[in-house]
Amino acid sequence: MSGEHIQIGEVAARTELSLRTMRHYEETGLVIPSARSQDGFRVYTEPDAARLMVIRRMKPLGFTLDEIRDLLAATDRLDSGEELSSAERDELLGQIRTFEEAAQQRVEDLRTQLARAEEFAAALRERLPQDAAA
Template sequence: MEDSGMRIGEVAERTGLSVRTLRHYDEVGVVSPSGYTPGGFRLYSGDDIERIMLIRRMKPLEFTLEEMRGFLDAVDHPDTPGARKTIALIRAEAATRLEKLRRRVGYAEEFLRLVEDL
């Protein structure tokens, strides 16, 4: 990739993630930039940003980086053995975790109402 794409600071601003988090994702192989400038700066494509946003959406559901990587590998290669099963398992787990999260938000809202009445 030539000097086209977004630099890491721009991606951090757009995604709401920190530069440190984006670097960590690159180091552990969850999402890496598609290219680099001649000076060695990371450059992220639109597809890279979509992948980062998918990861960001998984974070509140507390998926591990390993689970995210496995899911993304399955999405990237849906015809490989086990990919559809991985996607189905993550889908089911996401639904379960979302329900737990909704319940926790409900408790937090109840608490806030109680505190406001003090």
């Protein structure tokens, strides 16, 4: 399945990223399309689409492009199939663990912000006459 090529439009629809955003990620080296079609269109593989999903999931949590690049480098290294020393493997897993912990903290922070926003919206709704709230 990883050899199957996917047009940029289909990947954009699947990942809910704009073509402009995908081109930006290409320019910054985060996700380089695996090939170009005969007519010059960018084509992606399933692993390319998976990388874009990682980026799409990290951006709303406030991770920088450099942090995303670091995580992708660690996962690429682990997934490369190359022989890794035990120390190198532990270091890469430690990096991923650090990202996972940061992601969990950011999710908790967002939950707190959401709860405060819901409280604020409810307080405003209570100030309105009942017929105006509808």
